[in-house]
Amino acid sequence: MASQYFQTMQESFKNNNKSREFQAHSAKVHSVAWSCDGRRLASGSFDKTASVFVLEKDRLVKENNYRGHGDSVDQLCWHPTNPDLFVTASGDKTIRIWDVRTTKCIATVNTKGENINICWSPDGQTIAVGNKDDVVTFIDAKSHRSRAEEQFKFEVNEISWNNDNDMFFLTNGNGCINILSYPELKPIQSINAHPSNCICIKLTRRDDTLPSAVQTLWSVCGTWMSWSVCAACPGWTGP
Template identity: 55%
Template sequence: MGSSKQRLQGLQDYFKTNNKIKEFRPHQQKVHSVRFNCDGKKLASGSNDKTVVVYSVDRDRITKDKSYHGHTGPVDQLIWHHTNADLLATASGDKSVRIWDTKIQKNVTTVNTKGENINITWSRDGNTIAVGNKEDLITFIDTRTNKIRAEEKFNFEINEIMWNRTSDQMFLTSGQGSIHVLSYPNLEVLNVLKAHPATNICIDFDPSGKYFAVGSADALTSIWDADELACIRVFSRLDWPVRTVSFSHDSKLIASASEDHFIDISCIETGEKVYEIKLDAATFSIAFHPKQYLIAFACDDKKEDGRDAGNFKVFGFSE
């Protein structure tokens, strides 16, 4: 018991010391999605202004690399390749998916899809990208041929999609409050988990693949055992629908955010609160760094004239 309390105290002390926030304003309109790449040396943001911006991350320094243009609609979500630190994929309302090679700083692939895309995920083996649109159609793109391998239309609202660590199962969060677990590539229904009484909005797997977290419109964040498909803990510190969740690199912490003006950071093992990042606006995307306790997040911040700030922020600096 003492060691557990000591670990919690150590984490709380760490965040109290490393609690500085740096702000970046690379966009003209609201930022929808922020993500670190697999080695933590790059950070990307996608915006309603149709652009993608990539930054270089070097310890306490974050510097802008390049703005990427090409999409003709909002960039709603982006995802990095799990092992190739240079490859980034974006889902846009312009009915396309683009893959960017940030090493040569070019768009290397564009795949046209049937609808306005709102969510995207990349399989752990790197061979497939799945993208979902507003009509709940998921399109599977083979990244070795850059061609569409399959399409699957669902008769329920799908808000976010993600493969498990072994890429043989796909998890869908639904408007029915359930999590649909499908086999891959056969897409057979393996399980339908009654996770929440309200719409499930977001999902994230921890780096080890042992857990996954679901954020719901009931303002709860649930933690699940990925093998047993059993809920092991529920966090209830937020008052608004949970829009975004992210696990820390060591799988010890979960960050959850919503229209509440703070980001909750909690201990997965004990359920105790570790830290609260106080904000002035609702948060719609958060992402832990893959190697340290840095958190990138995008809020609904406004300029003095009421226009979107086009910004994102990074928490976790000592100065």
């Protein structure tokens, strides 16, 4: 079943392999993300700004540019259910929450380090942000105050919740995906996903696969496919 699903996806990408370029920033882009309704695409850049595009039929139209950070916008993400809110993480040691209806920053939260990754919990109540010192801070999305802070002994590259909001995932510099319970943050499992640095992770909406960069794609049953990502499921330790 899973193998057939991935083959269908691969065939779809092959048959619709078209690309267009859109000018969004004056420097390199670090992060892109779609809003929960799929209507807007946000991008964050080394030029210290974020941009938002609106999808109109077969093209993207630039809606607004968001300024305020004092350093590069290294990652951003949208609210899981509100298509008007997104949050940015910056090297200026802050995160900022933006509302596309007002085009203004509605909250700025100071953090201890230079931020490089960020995610919003599925219930919309918590924002997790990680910095260059491998500290992950959990921030209340309403009060904008820190709920918890966790220092890790390994290089943390990206973070994510599962859809049930009871597990927290990290990719690390050893090529592993670490799975923790949430909110306890107790280790559940470590998946040896890659032979080198594991850069990013994204769970599917079904919660049964977790694609991660950068070498291969594994289905939930452990078959290999020649894509530039890897997928595994909780409970599977790899080939």
